[in-house]
Amino acid sequence: MCVAFCGRCLGVILNLFSIVACLANVLLFFPGGKQLQYHQISDEVWLFGGIVGSGIVMLFSAKMLSDLGYEDCCGCCGNESCGKRFAMCSSIIFAVIGLLGSGYSFLVSVIAIKNGPKCLMDNHVWGYPFHNGDYLENKSLWKKCLEPEDVVPWNLILFCILLVIAVVQMLVCIVQVVKGLLGVLFGDCRCCSGRCGVSGDLGPYFSGAAGRDWPPALTEDTGEGAATESGAGRRGSADSPFRHPGKQ
Known part of the structure; x- marks a missing residue:
């Protein structure tokens, strides 16, 4: 499987989930x-x-992983001074950064679901009426929150969405780390085929069957043309001012 192409696909997936996560966090306000x-x-x-x-x-990590899909045999990000293995190493670093970010979101979501939402309690004080996630098993406890209305399902659903997104992002980043390691160890596939004037494989012109596969322009040379070129080469050598002094 093409490592760079997969990096681009994973980057697109991370972008979509990141947008949804931002929207969910905004709704929590x-x-x-x-x-x-x-x-x-x-x-x-x-x-x-x-x-x-x-x-x-x-x-940020998804942007760099998406750019990996455009790497070719010219180098990374259009820079010829670095190669594809350097790009693979970079993808591992950015995937680890993304893994840390999604891990942070995961921990925050778990803590928020465990503590429950802050709301107006029976004593008319804003606080946390739930303890150790007891409201998850006993829905009757939800009435402890007087205001705002439906704050418990609102908080629970949105943080569950963030939790699921964080898990998916972590898995995607782990997959990218593995594929990046494979790219470093074994190189990329034929993603650069047709780019930079280089094919994924060397092709028939550099194989044993080259003689019968040369383009017609290179094979349809007449004997007269070859003789003319040979004679011109000898005349050019005889008229050259840089002849060896020992040869007249």
């Missing part, structure tokens, strides 16, 4: 679809797990 004051929003939302971890950091 409006629990229940309502605008609240900053101290009434869950602390985990302010950690920006979806915007920073699965968003900005992952978009």
Whole structure:
């Protein structure tokens, strides 16, 4: 399988998930679809797990992985001074960066789901009425949140989306690390075929069957033309001012 092409495909997938993660994190600032004051929003939302971890950091990594799809035998990113193995090493580094970003989003999502949302409790104080994820097994506990309305399913669904996205991003980054290692060890496939004037394989002109596969322009030379060129070569050698002094 073409390592560079796969890097480009994985980069596109990461881009799509990063956009969804950013949108999910933004919606968490409006629990229940309502605008609240900053101290009434869950602390985990302010950690920006979806915007920073699965968003900005992952978009950066995805951009570099997408550019890997355009690598050719001229070098990396159009620079002839570095080769494809250097590009593969770079893809591993950016995949690891993306893995760290998605891992951060994963941890934030797990903590947020465990703690539950911040809401107005029975004592008319904004806080966390749930403990150790007990509300996940007992839906009747949801009534502890008086305001905002439907904040529990809102918070739970969006953080679950971020959790799933983080897991997918982590898996994609791990796949890219593995493929990058394969690209470093065994080289890329024929992705550069037809680019830079070089084919993926050397072709018939450099094989044992070259004699019968030369283009017609190179094989349909007449004897008269060959003799003319030979005579012109001898005359040019005789008239040359750089003849050896010992030869007249």
